[in-house]
Amino acid sequence: MSAQMPQFQDRMIRLLAEQLGVDAEELRPEQTFRELGVDSLALVELVVAVENDLDLGFPAELDGVSRESTLGEACSVLEALAVPGRTPAGPAGGEARVEG
Amino acid sequence: MSRDEVLVTGLGLVTPAGAEPEGVWRTVCEGVSTARPDPLLAGLPVAYSCQVAEFDAEAELGGRLSRRLDRFTQFAVGAARRAVDDAKLAAPHWAAERIGVVLGTAGNSLDRYADEFRRLADGSPRRVSPSALPRSLPSMSAAEVALELGAHGPNFVVASACASGATALGVARDMVRSGGCDVVLAGGSESARVPITATGFAQLGALSRNPDPQCACRPFxxxxxxxxLGEGAAVLVVESQAHARARGAQARARLLGYGASADAHHPTAPHPEARGAEQAIRGALADADRTPDQIHHVNTHGTATQLGDAAEAHALRRVFGEPPPATATKGVLGHALGASGAIEAALTVLALQHQQVPPTAGLRLQDAGAEFDLVTRGPRGVAMEAALTTSFGFGGHNAALVLATA
Incomplete structure (x- = not known):
């Protein structure tokens, strides 16, 4: 884990709290996305929000981040995969499944 | 007519004059414009609007839902909840598969697109939110109402520009009349308080440039x-008489007639002789089995554009000779575009219930030679059984509804 972890994690939790309309204090790192009612679309939305907010890029495949991941696990994976600046063109990372 | 009648058993409103029918009615009867400077439109050619202020989406819908929804969908869900409460429509009379939702909306919702387009322009398509697209779909208002209330019947949005809300009610009426649904939650919702939309209307020359917002909207x-520009939503519970009777529901009004037409004349200008408007009005009267002298009040479309109001006055004078006491409620509420036809249908229901015609804010002198009986200054008591409301949109879409006392 990098020394910046707490800051990255705080930021990501704050962004998720904003998306869900709850206080950041209500979200704990050991909760999974499924437990928080975050579906696959909302998870991709969170990843994009982190990219925009921290000016980072993630690869298209985010192995190790799913609805079963805890917030803490997802933070570790995302922080390890992040590269500064914008990402190349291509679909957003994650596994949004939609129809229509 | 032996056919089972179609009733309005509930009203749900979210408007710049509030969200409670009697409060909205009082404000509309005061005849004072709700327009004021709009911080969201600061710096644009026209920087004022009529704004929904007393609707706290987060408090009402919760954080998660309010954040998932664009503003027009928040309004739709808020209005639909109120309408269902007003109609006291609940289990065991909630047959989900027999309850449809038909809402009107004029435009695509652009609440979030400024940021997303900027990301594209910056060469960062991967930073576009995946929810930007679904949340902006016009049909999302009807979808989210169904999701919120558990309505499993036919569900869609109609678009006929500024006639959309009236079109939705007409289509809903047909769905109930055909026996396809017991109940349709019908109306419209819209918010155009987005810089690109407001700028578009300003560039079209459709918006008043009056420096004083209070005096800007002057219908006729x-x-x-x-x-x-206004915003808001209205949802009416459109219900078959048989279903209402079976559950002991009180009707606010009857939805008697619907007429619709296309000018097929010009993309944005009305037909100079209001051919399509007249056809829609005559169609609604025929559908309601009423002659012009059996209509006692008109809630006009009256947006306060030069051409639109002139065409409407022409159509009304041709159909009625001397039109019955009329009003143009956009003088108070502004123009809620795809929601306006539904809001005005709701106000027509309230006019029938109160036996009162509200005044037209902003009207002093009508066009010479085109005058008709538009109520001004204060509300006027009028004995009425049936009333007409008209809606006309860009593209030459015309819709008219006839409502009557319960």
Missing amino acids: DRERDGFV
Whole structure:
């Protein structure tokens, strides 16, 4: 884990709290996305929000981040995969499944 | 007619004059414009609007839902909840598969697109939110109402520009009349308080440039110079008489007639002789089995554009000779575009219930030679059984509804 972890994690939790309309204090790192009612679309939305907010890029495949991941696990994976600046063109990372 | 009648058993409103029918009615009867400077439109050619202020989406819908929804969908869900409460429509009379939702909306919702387009322009398509697209779909208002209330019947949005809300009610009426649904939650919702949309209307020359917001919207006045942007939603519970009777529901009004037409004349200008408007009005009267002298009040479309109001006055004078006491409620509420036809249908229901015609805010002197009985200054008591409301949109879409006392 990098020394910046707490800051990255705080930021990501704050962004998720904003998306869900709850206080950041209500979200704990050991909760999974499924437990928080975050579906696959909302998870991709969170990843994009982190990219925009921290000016980072993630690869298209985010192995190790799913609805079963805890917030803490997802933070570790995302922080390890992040590269500064914008990402190349291509679909957003994650596994949004939609129809229509 | 032996056919089972179609009733309005509930009203749900979210408007710049509030969200409670009697409060909205009182404000509309005061005849004072709700327009004021709009911080969201600061710096644009026209920087005022009529705004929904007393609707706290987060408090009402919760954080998660309010954040998932664009503003027009928040309004739709808020209005639909109120309508269902007003109609006291609940289990065991909630047969989900027999309850449809048909809402009107004029435009695509662009609440979030400024940021997303900027990301594209910056060469960062991967930073576009995946929810930007679904949340902006016009049909999302009807979808989210169904999701919120558990309505499993037919569900869609109609678009006929500024006639959309009235079109939705007409289509809903047909769905109930055909026996396809027991109940349709019908109306419209819209918010155009987005810089690109407001700028688009300003560039079209459709908006009033009056420096004083309070005096800007002047329906049918000689000095009218365009409309004032509004926003909001209205949902009416459109219910078969048999279903209402079986559950002991009180009707607020009957939805007697619907007429619709296309000008097929010009993309944005009305037909100069209001051919399509007249056809829609005559169609609604025929559908309601009423002659012009059996209509006792008209809630006009009256947006306060030069051409639109002139065409409407022409159509009304041709159909009625001397039209019954009329009003143009956009003088108070502004123009809520795809929601306006539904809001005005709701106000027509309230007019029938109160036996009162509200005044037209902003009207002093009508066009010479085109005058008709538009109520001004204060509300006027009028004995009425049936009333007409008209809606006309860009593209030459015309819709008219006839409502009657319960």
